[in-house]
Amino acid sequence: xxxxxxxxxAAGSGDSATKAFRASRSTASTGxxxxxxxxxxxxxxxxxxxxxxxxxxxxxxxxxxxxKQYLIDVGEGGEWPLILDVFVEHVVEDVAAESQEGxxxxxxxxxxxxxxxxxxxxARLQRRSDEKGTELLFAGxxxxxxxxxxxxxxxxxxxxxxxxxxxxxxxxxPDGNLRGVVAADDQGKFEIHTIEPSPYQIPTxxxxxxxxxAAGWHPWRPxxxxxMVRAPGYRTITTQLYFRGGEWLDSDxxxxxxxxxxxxxxxxxxxxxxxxxxxxxxxG
Ligand code: MBD
Ligand code: FE
Numbered sequence: 001x002x003x004x005x006x007x008x009x010a011a012g013s014g015d016s017a018t019k020a021f022r023a024s025r026s027t028a029s030t031g032x033x034x035x036x037x038x039x040x041x042x043x044x045x046x047x048x049x050x051x052x053x054x055x056x057x058x059x060x061x062x063x064x065x066x067x068k069q070y071l072i073d074v075g076e077g078g079e080w081p082l083i084l085d086v087f088v089e090h091v092v093e094d095v096a097a098e099s100q101e102g103x104x105x106x107x108x109x110x111x112x113x114x115x116x117x118x119x120x121x122x123a124r125l126q127r128r129s130d131e132k133g134t135e136l137l138f139a140g141x142x143x144x145x146x147x148x149x150x151x152x153x154x155x156x157x158x159x160x161x162x163x164x165x166x167x168x169x170x171x172x173x174p175d176g177n178l179r180g181v182v183a184a185d186d187q188g189k190f191e192i193h194t195i196e197p198s199p200y201q202i203p204t205x206x207x208x209x210x211x212x213x214a215a216g217w218h219p220w221r222p223x224x225x226x227x228m229v230r231a232p233g234y235r236t237i238t239t240q241l242y243f244r245g246g247e248w249l250d251s252d253x254x255x256x257x258x259x260x261x262x263x264x265x266x267x268x269x270x271x272x273x274x275x276x277x278x279x280x281x282x283x284g
Pocket of ligand 2: 109111200224226
């Protein structure tokens with residue numbers, strides 16, 4: 001690959017992810033204040049887990065100080081959104097999924113940006129004039145748990161480019177690239193024209209990448225589309241869709257794949273690929 005740009009730095013995308021997270025906290029409802037009882041209960045359990053690990057693994061003073069240095073580095077690199085979404089969010093999602101019907105959810109991840117361009121179906125996501133990648137037609141219908149079409153549905157979609165980079169988090173990709181909020185028709189049907197994303201690699205030059213390297217793990221997520229599917233009167237679904245046969249599907253570093261969330265695109269004969277996927281929303 002001959003890159004015509006410098007690679008985005010981990011610190012640069014970490015910083016953007018931290019800013020995006022802060023902005024989402026100040027505009028969105030942050031829910032009710034957490035009670036003293038809840039703080040005590042959850043944090044006591046969390047600390048007990050850390051204490052148990054220290055005893056079980058006989059963690060040394062040197063290792064404790066290395067951990068302290070590491071956590072400082074994660075913060076200074078702006079990588080708290082990345083590392084928490086990669087290693088922790090999938091369990092929070094599992095718990096949320098216990099009470100969710102309809103299409104399976106998956107983690108939000110650190111690269112969502114609100115307020116993207118609104119498009120009507122059939123929609124073509126914004127892309128560069130020389131955008132690389134295989135053309136993908138992604139179509140389907142949004143229905144409720146009874147099978148009825150959901151009018152007024154919208155699909156907030158964002159994904160990486162053919163090199164695995166997200167707009168807003170890699171300086172060489174224009175703002176809004178491969179992002180959009182697509183309004184489905186009055187039958188909940190949608191058609192989105194975009195390109196297939198590539199797998200995503202955790203930046204290797206920051207603390208999250210350093211940990212993965214130090215532990216001998218791999219830094220990859222399988223190629224995926226991110227979606228939030230919403231409609232008035234329904235519970236919003238935050239999910240991701242993957243590609244059958246894609247690399248890293250069975251070893252996602254973020255543990256966020258589910259069998260129900262794998263797309264099976266077919267070649268359309270003209271070098272393009274097409275796939276349908278229907279979403280089910282529950283009232284809420
Ligand atoms: C991603 O693209 C992503 O979706 C998650 C969950 C974590 C890191 C990068
Ligand atoms: Fe992602």
